[in-house]
Amino acid sequence: MKIKTKLTSGVGLLLGLIILLAGVSIWYINNLKKDTNNILTANYNTLEYSRNMLLALDEFHIDPSAISTFELNLTKQKENLTEIGESDITLKISNIFSDLKQDIKNDSLQVMIRKDITTLMKLNMDAIALKSQIANNTAENAIGWIIITGVLCFIIAFALLIKLPGDIANPILQLTESIQQIANHNYNQRIDLEKHNEYGDLAKSFNMMAEKLDEYSNSKLEKILKEKKRVETLIDNMRDPVIGLDENKIIIFVNNEALKITGLTRNEILNKPIQDIAVTNDLIRTLIVDLINPSAKKDNTPLKIFSDDKECFFEKEIINIEINKTGENATELAGYVILLKNITVFKELDSAKTNFIATISHELKTPISSIKMSTQLLENNQTGILNEEQKQLIEGIKDDSTRLLEITGELLKMSQVETGNIQLNIHATDPRLIVNYAVETTKIQAEQKKLSLKVNVEADIPQILADAEKTAWVLINFLTNAIRYSIEESEVIISLEREPQGVLFSVRDFGKGIESRYKRKIFERYFQIPGSLKSGSGLGLAISKEFIETQGGTIGVDSSPGLGSTFFFILPYNKFL
Structure with a gap:
């Protein structure tokens, strides 16, 4: 049976039984209501009228209104004739009452009428007992049928509760486990569901898919092994050392160049934690510093390693290998690659240059x-x-x-x-003297271009530790560039200020400024801003940067197109004062 048919049948049967239970309950409740209404509206009212008439008889001698009360209840009784023989008795009472009204003191008539009223009451009490028995029978039948229907609903619902969830969930669980096995490349997994329903069809389709995947995997295994061997051969023949790690920092591959510079064999290094190798190998320990402590400041200085009977230079790069699992968006770390780029040839060419x-x-x-x-x-x-x-x-x-x-x-x-042969003559220096010297040196250039050199020096500027000659050279270079790129009859402002890190030297011009995309490049060797005057070599700012940073200072520029530029550097205070 199909799952859909089974669900429809089970739920439909349960719904039908619930409707049946509700119908039986409503039918019997209506019957009970009718039986109780018969007792209340017929017999009970007659008993009430009879009692009132008896009470009125007792008041005939003392209360003249008692006759009216008796007559009123007698009239109501005439309208409530529901039992067999009740009309005859009521008529008889009515006739006697007519005679009694003519002779109120007639005791024999009162006895006769009391007897008839009592007979009327007994008739209705017997009727009440009979109707109560009928109502009890109806209630008992109602309870029985409701219990039978309720038990039947419970049995069917319990059977559905026990069987139906398992019929639906168990194949799904089995299918889920099988899919996980397939995801883990266990293509021999099969589902055994011999059912003529949707699950049976699904099991057949799944088994067919697993069989094709198994066939595909076996057919591609030789090709995958061949590709793996090719990749390993390519890595082994690379001229740059390469070390591969998994996500747990265990070495999974290493090429011949890496073995050569580390002095280790393949068996000594493969499938071992790189931290264990670093304990006994200085080079490996140097290579994994950034890997073990990612937050540490990176040292981009080329590594100097003795290889091929000469001193060689290598640039280190650690690459994080991240992958996206099929069907997932989040990336997962799969390992690391330590790559050492051999730059010895470039170092030799640079040195020769x-x-x-x-x-x-x-x-x-x-x-x-x-x-x-x-x-x-x-x-x-x-x-x-x-x-x-x-x-x-x-x-x-x-x-x-x-x-x-x-x-x-x-x-x-x-x-x-x-x-690296910069000869520094570091000593305590008055920064004001450096500013004065630079201004005097460039004064004639400024006058020729009709520029005004304005000097702003804060009070109580302390001494600095610097090479006065090279610092003055940097300041003169700033002033020369400012004069060159300033508009005639404008001004150049030279400032000397105190900063937390040291004394700030700055030169501001009001020329055309520098675009933001060139700010990082202007301190590089031989770089000149496109469209600017080609009068220099492009080395002045690069040399200035080296001179200032070698003295422990910082250098930079603030500029906006059309608003001019401010070149500055900061040199540390003389801490020995």
Whole structure:
């Protein structure tokens, strides 16, 4: 039988029995109501009228109104004739009462009428007893049929309660467990439901699906193993060291390059917690610092590792592997990959580039200085009189040689920064002297562009610990850029203020400003804002950043397009004061 048919039949039968129970109850209750109404409206009223008449007889001699009372109850009784023989007795009482009214003191008539009234009362009391017995029989029958119908409803409902939920839920539970087995790749799972209903059809479909999945899994297993072997071979042949971990930080794969730099064998490292390996291996311990303590500050310094009989440099990257299970939206951590990118070649090229720039810059300074000296000699009238065109050519040579000297100087400073050979002369310094020196150095440039240099210095500015020469160089670089990009006849504001971290040096101009997308890049080497003047090398701000940060300070810029820019840096106070 189909589940739908079974449910419809069971619930329909139960509903029919409930309706039957309600019908039987209503029918018997109506019968009981009729029986009780017969007693109340017929016999009980007659007894009431008879009693009133007897009481009125007793009052005939003392109360003249008693006759009216008797006559009233007699009239009501004449209208309530319900039993056999009741009308004859009532007529007889009426006749005697007519005679009695003519002769109230006639005792024989009173005795006769009392006897008839008593007969009338006995007739109705017998009728009440008979009707009460009928009502009791009706009530007993009602109780019996209601009990029978109720028990039948209970039995059927109990049977449905015991059987129906199991018939519906058990196959669903069995199907759920089987689906979980399939989800866990147990494709041999089958459902045994030999029923000719929806569950039977569902079981057949499920078994067919499981069989096809089993067949598909077996047919694809060789291909999956082949793909796994291919991936392992690709990882083993990578030139960069790679270590793979599962979500519990157990090493599940490692390539040959990783084995080479760690000095471990595959058997010593595979399928073991990486924390256990880190106890005895310094390199592994360094690699998992960020993995064990994610909240710690990350060190992006390249790792220096001896490999291939030389010093090599590697950049470390830890990749979290997250997956989405089929049919689910939430991601789940599946493991980690530690990747070491070999940047030795780039380090060697960068070092060669730095040495080349340093060498060329150093070698160029001498001939450029000679060119400047030669132009100065040519300007001397003792060497000859120059015409206007020759003077313009010499001025151009002087400007170009000055620019070349500045560029070579910046390149030399940049090479010092890259090689880590910055020589700092840190000592207690008055920041006001640095500001005054920078202003005096750039005053002529500002006057040529008709700019006003305005200096704001807070009172009681304390000394700082800094390299005065390099700090002044940074401030001069800020002022030079501000003058270059300011509008003529505007002003440049140099400020010196106290901050919790140290003394704040700032230079504000009212030029065209810097777009937000370029703010992070302006301190990078060789970067110049598109559309700006290409008069510099693009190294000044990068060198400034290195000089300030090497002294323990911070550097930055605030700018909005059309409102100008404010370049600033903060150097720490002299804590020994």
